[in-house]
Amino acid sequence: MLTKTSFQGKLTKTENLFIPFIVAGDPGPEWTIQFALGLQEEGADVLELGVPYSDPLADGPTIQRAAQRALKAGMSLRKAIELVPKLREHGLEIPVVIFTYYNPVLQIGHEEFFELLEKNGVEGLLIPDLPFEESEEIRNHSEEKGIEFISLVAPNSDQRIKQIAEHAKGFLYCVSSLGVTGERKEMSAGALAFIEKVRQHSQVPVAVGFGISTNDHVRLVRDHADGVIIGSKIIRLIEAELENIEKGKMDEALKHFTDEIRALVQ
Amino acid sequence: MLQVFPDLKGRYGDFGGKYVPETLMGPLQELEESLDQAMADPDFLKEYHHVLKEYAGRPTSLSYADKLTGQLGGAKIYLKREDLNHTGAHKLNNAIGQALLAKRMGKEKIIAETGAGQHGVASATVAAKFGLECIVFMGEEDIRRQELNVFRMKLLGAEVVSVSSGNGTLKDATNEAIRYWVANCEDHFYLIGSVVGPHPYPRMVRDFQRIIGDESKRQFLEVEKELPDRIFACVGGGSNAMGMFYPFLEDKSELVGVEAAGKGIDTPEHAATLSKGTPGVIHGSMTYLMQDENGQITEPYSISAGLDYPGIGPEHAHLFQTKQVRYEAITDEEALDALKLLTQTEGIIPAIESAHALAQAFKEAPQMSENETILINLSGRGDKDMATLMEHFQEEV
Numbered sequence: 302m303l304t305k306t307s308f309q310g311k312l313t314k315t316e317n318l319f320i321p322f323i324v325a326g327d328p329g330p331e332w333t334i335q336f337a338l339g340l341q342e343e344g345a346d347v348l349e350l351g352v353p354y355s356d357p358l359a360d361g362p363t364i365q366r367a368a369q370r371a372l373k374a375g376m377s378l379r380k381a382i383e384l385v386p387k388l389r390e391h392g393l394e395i396p397v398v399i400f401t402y403y404n405p406v407l408q409i410g411h412e413e414f415f416e417l418l419e420k421n422g423v424e425g426l427l428i429p430d431l432p433f434e435e436s437e438e439i440r441n442h443s444e445e446k447g448i449e450f451i452s453l454v455a456p457n458s459d460q461r462i463k464q465i466a467e468h469a470k471g472f473l474y475c476v477s478s479l480g481v482t483g484e485r486k487e488m489s490a491g492a493l494a495f496i497e498k499v500r501q502h503s504q505v506p507v508a509v510g511f512g513i514s515t516n517d518h519v520r521l522v523r524d525h526a527d528g529v530i531i532g533s534k535i536i537r538l539i540e541a542e543l544e545n546i547e548k549g550k551m552d553e554a555l556k557h558f559t560d561e562i563r564a565l566v567q
Numbered sequence: 568m569l570q571v572f573p574d575l576k577g578r579y580g581d582f583g584g585k586y587v588p589e590t591l592m593g594p595l596q597e598l599e600e601s602l603d604q605a606m607a608d609p610d611f612l613k614e615y616h617h618v619l620k621e622y623a624g625r626p627t628s629l630s631y632a633d634k635l636t637g638q639l640g641g642a643k644i645y646l647k648r649e650d651l652n653h654t655g656a657h658k659l660n661n662a663i664g665q666a667l668l669a670k671r672m673g674k675e676k677i678i679a680e681t682g683a684g685q686h687g688v689a690s691a692t693v694a695a696k697f698g699l700e701c702i703v704f705m706g707e708e709d710i711r712r713q714e715l716n717v718f719r720m721k722l723l724g725a726e727v728v729s730v731s732s733g734n735g736t737l738k739d740a741t742n743e744a745i746r747y748w749v750a751n752c753e754d755h756f757y758l759i760g761s762v763v764g765p766h767p768y769p770r771m772v773r774d775f776q777r778i779i780g781d782e783s784k785r786q787f788l789e790v791e792k793e794l795p796d797r798i799f800a801c802v803g804g805g806s807n808a809m810g811m812f813y814p815f816l817e818d819k820s821e822l823v824g825v826e827a828a829g830k831g832i833d834t835p836e837h838a839a840t841l842s843k844g845t846p847g848v849i850h851g852s853m854t855y856l857m858q859d860e861n862g863q864i865t866e867p868y869s870i871s872a873g874l875d876y877p878g879i880g881p882e883h884a885h886l887f888q889t890k891q892v893r894y895e896a897i898t899d900e901e902a903l904d905a906l907k908l909l910t911q912t913e914g915i916i917p918a919i920e921s922a923h924a925l926a927q928a929f930k931e932a933p934q935m936s937e938n939e940t941i942l943i944n945l946s947g948r949g950d951k952d953m954a955t956l957m958e959h960f961q962e963e964v
Contacts, residue, residue: 355733355863356742356849359588359749365732377861403586404848405862430586430848434576457593457752465589476590 308424308449308471311396312346315506318472318528319566321535322349322400322510324367325384326376328539328546333384334391336539339555341395343562347472348393349427349530352381352401359429363533366540378405378414385421398425398451398471406439415442425471427451433465443470456495466502472528475499475509496525519566534565572882577766578853580888582881585765587851591745594752599767601672606774611671618663619778622696623653625660627779629786629942635912642796642935644928646945647783649807650917656947657779657807658689662758664775666693669756676700676755680744682709682737682803683872684716685918685947686760691725693758701725704744706735709872716951734866737876741850761804762880765851769809769880776810783942784814795942797821797931801923802894803838803874805883807946812892820942821893824883825927827869828896838867839896840879841887849878855887870899870955871919873947901926903959906949918947919955 312318321340325333337348353368353376360368378401385397399418406414406428418426426448431439433452443450449471454462456478466473477492492509500507509522510530522529538561542554572579585595605611619625628648636644649657662679669677677699681687687703694701703720707729710717720727728747733739745764748757762769762776787795798815800808802824812822829837837843844855849864857865857877869875886892897905902919905926910916917925921944928943935941949956 355865356738358742358745358851359590361746362732372863377863379861402848404856404858404864407847408845408858408860408862429588430851432585432587432589432592434592435584435586453589455588455590455593458589459593461589461592 306447308396316527318346319344320347320508320528320530321345322532324351324353324371325381326371326374327367328370329374337388337393339559343559347396349398349400352378354402363536367536382417382421385423396424398427399423400427403428403431415446418448419446425449425451454499463502469503469505472506472508473503475507476511477509493525516565573770579882579885582853582884584853586848587765590749602767602771605668615664623659626782627651632913639932641933642939642941644941646943649946650948654689654692656685658686660778661772661775662689662693665758666697674756677758678702678744678748678755679758680704680740684713687720688716690758691720691723695723703727704730704740706740707731708735761806762809763804763850769882772806773809776806777813779810780814794818794820796939798942799823799924799928800944801825801920803876805880807944811944824892824894825923826896827874828898829868832896836868838869838874841894842896852881854881854884855879873920895927897923897926905929916949917945918949919952921946
């Protein structure tokens with residue numbers, strides 16, 4: 302009999318998902334808690350908690366800046382994982398996916414890393430520089446611990462789409478266009494056809510990310526996919542509040558932030 | 568049975584592989600297929616060797632350093648003169664091979680990363696020669712330090728993009744080149760400058776650089792009737808060393824790779840990746856790198872911009888782990904002393920990178936017998952380093 306993973310248990314629906322991405326520790330761990338709760342308040346279904354990295358190959362300038370701010374605040378992979386129980390204490394109920402590059406994982410070591418994820422109640426894991434061919438060991442560990450290992454597919458994945466989609470866990474992260482993360486004015490022309498193709502092979506919700514930055518984008522994606530992933534745009538909204546944060550105007554910063562999120566995903 | 572590296576997954580023992588975003592898996596697959604076809608095509612290889620001969624000026628000489636040998640006493644010292652290659656370093660061998668491959672794949676635009684600017688210049692050169700567009704990513708700090716090479720690239724018609732992320736050096740320029748490639752892989756070819764990056768890059772660059780070792784072997788046998796006892800090459804990413812060592816891996820010659828110890832391997836300021844680093848992933852490859860306890864990649868330091876890289880090619884990591892190559896580290900000061908010694912005994916001004924290999928060889932030569940021989944890969948000439956050398960030697964000359 303198939304038992305539900307804790308990710309599936311915590312996910313309250315499988316369509317019309319809103320999956321925000323924030324960087325742990327940007328601009329400080331206490332703020333990560335506040336922003337995460339604000340996002341949950343505005344309807345987030347899954348939280349992608351990014352771990353700052355010195356050399357984020359898949360990320361554009363916005364997330365690079367967030368990573369630099371978080372590293373300055375002393376964030377690390379271990380601390381980001383240990384932030385999850387604190388998020389829970391403050392009332393976060395949605396599943397949390399740890400988003401980290403592979404090198405910090407290697408330095409902790411696979412065994413200890415998965416023990417940390419389990420001990421701290423992390424539901425999902427995404428490693429953007431670990432493609433299917435390199436991920437077997439990590440996928441096995443994830444399976445064993447009941448942690449969903451989130452896979453990515455890209456428009457140029459071609460024959461790989463079927464293989465990746467069939468092994469997908471949690472949700473399938475569909476990269477809407479080639480390139481690194483970051484806001485874009487237009488959705489690429491072939492993106493919708495690509496999303497359709499991915500959905501044919503996927504047993505899990507298909508969520509679209511990379512370049513989602515306006516309410517129009519959100520609505521367009523919603524019509525064609527099961528979820529929308531928003532990263533850089535949310536980081537920009539956090540950046541817009543840095544001045545308020547510095548001045549200690551916490552309530553004002555949070556209100557602006559949640560108002561903007563509401564307008565974005567309504 | 569002799570094991571062939573890399574294996575089908577692009578691995579050299581525990582190292583190598585493809586640790587890249589999903590968007591690059593397609594382009595890497597396309598590259599690998601095109602590369603395999605090209606390397607099996609006699610016409611492609613004929614053209615590559617033709618360009619090396621007619622355009623780059625190969626084969627480069629093997630010079631016996633008689634005066635230096637006399638002064639140091641001990642083993643006979645020979646120099647493989649990559650400094651005589653067109654554009655002044657071994658970098659062009661690889662740039663020619665990859666540019667020909669880019670053309671064959673129908674890609675009209677090339678992307679390159681550069682630290683000191685030697686690979687940037689080599690890329691801009693082949694782009695001009697073969698009618699390709701060229702974008703070179705270079706850290707803003709390196710642009711400041713290497714003004715002359717920036718101008719050379721621009722004069723050759725390349726666009727030089729300043730990279731301000733991170734510390735604005737080679738590591739960051741490489742990140743940015745990869746990011747640009749991710750977004751533009753349909754019509755751009757990423758011409759990587761060393762035996763680093765995801766598979767098949769380390770293998771491709773090695774195979775386009777092995778001409779150094781192949782020529783050396785032939786030339787050495789001609790004059791000495793047997794192979795050198797020891798072979799020295801400097802190692803940053805490791806392309807000149809890999810090109811020199813690869814054809815000798817099964818022979819009796821002892822192979823010595825020389826890293827940059829900067830201000831000393833016991834200080835934080837060095838680039839001695841194998842001596843002081845640990846295994847991990849950098850620029851798409853499992854290898855040794857310099858990092859902190861949280862797995863964040865740290866900034867290296869060397870007086871030589873070409874060795875100032877926090878990673879190393881995965882095949883070197885494998886050769887280090889299996890002890891097929893001995894790796895040593897040489898400080899800035901030792902390299903500069905060796906540079907001056909070669910300049911004043913043989914009338915050859917080497918690149919500061921190459922001077923690291925010289926320094927290690929000069930330490931060992933006097934301990935060896937007069938019947939023994941040493942081969943040093945003189946990977947490039949020192950013209951590009953004049954500003955640094957003036958600063959250092961002004962008072963002495």
